[in-house]
Amino acid sequence: MKSDVKKREQWRKKREYILAAAGTVVGYGNVWRFPYLCYKNGGGVFLLPYCFFAITCGLPLFLMETVIGQYTQEGPINCWTKLCPLAQGAGYSILIIQLYSRLYAIILAWAILYLIYSFRDPLPWATCDNPWNTDRCMDLSAVNLAAVGNLTSGNLTKSSVSEFWERGVLSMSAGIEEVGSVKWELLLCLLATWVACYFCIWKGVRSTGKVVYFTAIFPYVMLAILLVRGLILPGAWQGVVYYLYPDFSRLADSQVWMEACAQVLFSYGVGCGTFITFGSYNKVRNNCCRDSLWLCVLNSCTSFVAGFAVFSSLGFMSYKQGIPMDMVAESGPGLAFIAFPQAVAMMPFPQLWAVCFFLMIILLGLDSVFAGLETITSCVTDLFPEQMRKPWRREIFLIFFCSFVFIIQITLVSEGGVYQFQLLDYYSCSGTCIMFVCIIQCVAVGWAFGADRMCNAVEDKTGQRPWPLFRLCWRYFTPLICIVCFICSFLNNQTLTSSGGYVYPDWAYRLGWTVALSSVVPVPIYAVIRLFLTEGTFRQRLLVLWYPAPDLVNQTFNPLGEQPELETFVNAN
Template sequence: MYFLFEFLPIAWAFFYLFSSFSAEVPWASCRNPWNTGNNSNMGNNTNWTVPVNATSPATEFWERRVLSISTGIEQIGRLRWELALCLLLAWILCYFCVWKGVKSTGKVVYFTATFPYLMLIVLLARGLTLPGAIDGIKFYLYPDPARLVDPQVWMDAGAQVLFSFGICQGSLTALGSYNHYNNDCYKDTFVLCLVNGGSSFVAGFAIFSVLGFMSYEQGLPISEVAASGPGLAFIAYPRAVAMMPLPQLWSICFFVMVILLGADTQFVSLECLMTSVTDMFPTVFRRGYRRELLLLCLCSVCFFLGLLLVTEGGLYFLQLFDHYVCSGNNLLLLSVCQSIAIGWIYGVDRLYDNIEDMIGYRPWPVIKYCWLYVTPTVCLGTFIFSLVQYKPLKFNKTYLYPDWAYALGWFLGLACVALVPLWMIWKSLKQLCRPETNKALNQKQQTPEQCPLNPDSILNLEYKGSGVVELEMHT
């Protein structure tokens, strides 16, 4: 389900990228067939008289040209074939970058993970030279203490941490399985936190310097020109780019960066799923081209399901699914389950022993109490607080969904989380129904002192040409 939503912004970015190769970027003026008569296309002039219901050319390009958005979720409308082709291009790109396994994905990521930094530096350098950029940076750095009492702020902050680091999504576990046993994962976590947090912080300067320029050009407060969600990348930033010299160049740089960032995320998600499936059924999918065929089937099914999101009513479904299925609530609940499973059921001391055996030293003792108490308490508290303060989803803060749409969203969201306890119950019942197997395993099971923790002593890891890890047990 997650794949269906996250590929759509890549399709939008492709659409904007192709539209940038024109004599004039199409969202810069109101002389296009999709524009209405209520445009507010003003530059550095505060004496304009603008209608109350005026909209910018960038907004109309987004709503009327790209999305051709309908009046509600009940009006699905026609298929936007241009977006469908862009969506197909996004899936083809990801398929051929993942189809040969982690080796091919790793080589592609060297480019997709580093090139956006070059684009970010270029956009940051350009943004800092624009008039009004300092006002945007001040707005970015100055906190608003009043927002701390808003539960949605804490929910968004928690969800951002979980999403940006890939926590509780299986990607870290799946990709970490390809590391050597003695890889210093403890050091890697600190590097990951510094790089990820630093990248987000620097990206804020690139974005808000441009928003400050927009505020300067239009004579409006920054709070009115700033946007969140898709509006920032596909309305606010293109609108700012249209005011710069050589708008085509900066538009191409920006949307290439968006495409690579989105594709890089999807590489990891697809590889995580493929690794999980092939590890569960190694004798089935590690033969010939079965893995490639499985990936082709997965991408094809997800593409056809994603066509619903490129209809005229697709954005309503996207926001509904994103709010209930890919929300912070689900990830917070999964993080609580994972913390309990690791810290209390498996045992935090046992995990410390495993880490020490792998890296040669024990992690900081405070982390133990974070696993046991801090993480589950904070996540559970935020989850409960968000449920108490729950408000029905509104599209653009005005449109209320019908009751069946809310029911669909809750059902899909609960179905994703329910897989965790249902899988636990199924595995437990399966073991209880096989007492003779349990008895035999208990008789042969060794104690931790008798069995070395280092799996390299019992496993021979061999990389085949397809990039799949083959395991051979030593007897």
């Protein structure tokens, strides 16, 4: 009787993989994080530590994860059984990180609501004639240097843009303890987000490969439009100078190097299992070295160019209102939902530029959210292949999973939801957890499986051997850098405070640390359990779990039934 269990999926065309990977690496970190960090940490000087970490950490880790997926043909959990069984706990850490990262769906909901409001004339955040406005509100035509001075000195005046964000969109309560009522407009936008994510991946790479033609390319069109528009605005070059003006003294600040490393890991999307998943859908002879190089170059170039689009618009706003640049430059949601909308509202035809900007934000986030959802689905499918690869099982699982996460996230669209978002974003999706996963991956590939063996495997299948630098990075440079940054992140840890100086209660900080540790502890817990369940002396157990079994290695690097020369890269161990 013929089995109805399907084999592992593969990309139909090479360009579908390229577009899916490009859509994943280019996201919010490129638009609202990199430009601000560049401005904050010495302007053009920040590019030096950024490029250093991109070469020694970002690119090697990106290639390593792609190779892992492509040559094991497994997802982020099962791949370690063929590389280093003792490190399989890293796969479960990745799964937990991805579960927490579904948090970013709420950003899409905010952006959708802003997009809907962008069709109004006048833009609702440009005036104080709205139901949510208070007597403290000051519309954009009245905002000037003196008004902003009153804001920063504690006066009660507040810009219409800030009131729209805090009262019109979020209806912020006094703190995380006050959950308040649900914002029904945001709830519907959140529902639309999850429906869109479901249909983007419900058929696996068949549907994902079609969707990325739009979601990966269209943001570049929007970015190009905003870039050209921004550069021709009065005051634009003042913003560009603030963005890139070099301050070489900042290179002596260790925090600059820390933030550069964290930005590279965050922006390149490593340590999250997505590229292991995408690589596992590739053909085994795909030239992953070339793909990884160009995707990483694309990512870094997009970050650099996005800075011109952002800071030219902020320079225009500074010029228009007579406000210093350091009072308009923000990072994170503050840039996307306060600073940039304020700049857009001052331009001619503001509705057009608002629509372009928020469409770009939605599509940038959508790629990342459904890529992470695909990673989670791949993990579950690999763990239960007999059940999940049968017809319609994947679709049913996705319906239940998306519905479950949507229900949990209802609290995020309440009046206290933004405090929950900031707490979970700070602790659950931090660079520290990603650094830990990267360390484990480097040790497993560089030392347990062997960097030389991995390089030989790549050369055997693609005919192109990775540069010697990659072998050195996998074994020495990348894990060492991540270990140093991992330790420094704890030593330099700062207490989370919300906008307006709100301090979270003690129980919230304890909850945050519990969430952070939950994505780290699977590695040691799984290792201890496997050592305990494996037979033999401790040394025998360690050897069995440290090295891949020869038959698994042969199966891993010979998925097409060929006869490769395994002796060139496999030892009996």
